[in-house]
Amino acid sequence: MKTPFFTGAAAIIKKDLRAEFRARELVSVMGLFALLSVLVFSFALELDREAREEAVSGVLWVTLIFASMLGLNRGMALECDQGGLDAMLAAPVSRSAIYLGKLLGNFIFTAIVGMVMLPLMTVLYGKNLLDAWVIGTTVIGVFGFATIGTLLATMTVQTRAREALLPIAMLPIVLPFLLTAVRATTGLLNGALDGEWRGSLGMLAGITVIYFVICLLLYRYVVEE
Amino acid sequence: MWEKPKLAASDLQIEESPQPRTLRILTVITVLGFAGSLYLGLAAAGTDILQGEIQRIFYIHMPSFFGAFTAFGLTLIGGLIYLARRREHWDRIALAGVEVGLAFSLINLLTGSIWARPIWNTWWTWDPRLTSAAIMCLTYAAYLMLRAGIDDLDRRRAFMSVYGILAFVTVLITLFIIRIVPETIHPVIVGASPQNAQGGFEATSGVVMALFPSLLLWLIFMPLTLIWHRIRLEKRIEALNRLKTLALSE
Secondary structure (H helix, E strand, O other): OOOOHHHHHHHHHHHHHHHHHHHOOHHHHHHHHHHHHHHHHHHHOOOOHHHHHHHHHHHHHHHHHHHHHHHHHHHHHHHHHOOHHHHHHHOOOOHHHHHHHHHHHHHHHHHHHHHHHHHHHHHHHOOOOOOHHHHHHHHHHHHHHHHHHHHHHHHHOOOOOHHHHHHHHHHHHHHHHHHHHHHHHHHHHOOOOHHHHHHHHHHHHHHHHHHHHHHHHHHHHOOOO | OOHHHHHHHHHOHHHHOOOOHHHHHHHHHHHHHHHHHHHHHHHHOOOEOOOEHHHHHHHHHHHHHHHHHHHHHHHHHHHHHHHHHOOHHHHHHHHHHHHHHHHHHHHHHHHHHHHHHHHOOOOOOOOHHHHHHHHHHHHHHHHHHHHHOOOOHHHHHHHHHHHHHHHHHHHHHHHHHHHHOOOOOOOOOOOOOOOOOOOOOOOOHHHHHHHHHHHHHHHHHHHHHHHHHHHHHHHHHHHHHHHHHHHHHO
16 A cells, blocks of 8 residues: 555655754755855955846855755765665655655755855845845745756766766756746846746746656656666 | 677678668658758848848758757657657657757757847847757757766666656747747747847748748758668667677677
8 A cells, every 4th residue: 555645755854854954964065065155156256246236146046056956966875875765665655755755855955055045145245135035036946946956866866977967967957947046036136127027937936837747747767676 | 709700790680771761762852852942042032131141041040940849859759658668769769869959959059140140240149049049959968968877778768768858848948938038139930020039031922932841841851861860870889789798798
């Protein structure tokens, strides 16, 4: 008999959260990376005040996407090396439930990093990012990254090159998310008219739903045997 | 020791299989059609009043995108059927589709860029449609890289089928982005052009006369012929690899 879908997914999330709470292996690495990235961007671009305000949403999203990939790579490698993936596959849960569980786990960790970054960047870049819509956009965008990322990380972790392949496979596919998210955030921060950023935000939400459904259906093909 | 060449010859039968007649006919049609469509586009069609000769590149630019569409579409279909039936032939179709489609979409980008230089006064601009077309190319280039990184054959086929299905979303985005993001400057020739479009021209009967055969050729004959040849090549590569393993194992 199969465990009901949501019970299975919830159990996986609980497992990931508990492991993270005990070892603090992912969020700490992702958070530190995000912090460094924000600082490095600020030095590398030699930003004056005006340019910094222009670049803020780009820095936010590039950092988030790389933090998300870092977490995915690390999380999946741990899962694979410690036999977690095999155990989940042996358990009587549907593959889609495993996908949903892993997806939400990565989403929660990346979203935490995002929520830490917003106030930090507000202070460092002098632009108020603590707006309800900006937070909402961040949450949706991070969820979008996680939909694709979870599927692709499960694939790449089983390959020879492992960590190296995830960015190559993932970056072009998440570009639609990145584009719409950056547009929506820039529009919001520069006080553009409602119509301009709402369109991008709507598109971001739309493609997130589309990719979520596709990945949910395809996940069982990347965890065979 | 003397048995090695015998085994090899029987294994290489695929390589010696002659081209099927349909493929030969298709190849001839494609080559003649390509010459014909070039004639129609470069010589027979009238010169555009506003843009001059550069407008003629359109007869390759737009059809090459649709050729890529067909090829990537075959990758999608090949991936879906492979996942359902597990016949390796469908995976070969998918791979051939990616390579042919990537070549076509590069032609599409290059010709567009050449056209944009005099008309938009730049080789490249971050217009939504140009950006999405570039993303599409990168996605399929990533397909080839990812494919090269997976050793296990069954796993490679299954994973790449999944990736081929995911990647097709970028093709759809490129196709429909003009309707979604209205601020593009990319003109639409068939149907209503966006408000900001620059460099459009009317689809007069002369344009349609030269465009239609070219479109038919690029949409159907060119991708099918090239993909068929590529599949046969893939079979040879596989036969060669089997032979290598055989030679090494003895």
